Amino acid sequence: MTSSRFHSISPFLGTDDLPATLAFYQEKLGFDLAWEWGSPLEVAAVCRDQVEITLTCRSDAKPGGTSRLYISIDAIDDYHAHLQHTGVAIDVGIADRPYGMRDFSVADPAGNVLTFGQPQPQAQPAC
Secondary structure, three states, X not given: OOOOOOOOOOOEEEOOXXXXXXXXXXXXXXXXXXXXXXXXXXXXXXXXXOEEEEEEOOHHHOOOOOOEEEEEOOOHHHHHHHHHHOOOOEEEEEEEOOOOEEEXXXXXXXOOEEXXXXXXXXXXXXX
């Protein structure tokens, strides 16, 4: 059997207001528009580095606002400060967690929760 290799994941998140959700991802979270489809607009994707998220308001993608994503990033304190500066509500404050990550959470306008995390530096042995 040939071993399958996974390359990336592109989750679909539902929303009831695609223009407002797109604006949040672009203007507040710093994502770029990757593509959009439909007239009126039904589906669009945003991307940042190697992360792509598809947003949809199609009737077959209901209900919106029920998803949770964990996104691994670098320079988490800088990104957290940027989001605070742009007025993004931080739902779970930034902190070092007992599971070895430094993370925080925000919710998009549809209620989808995005947690951004960075591994904590490993504690150095005393000897």
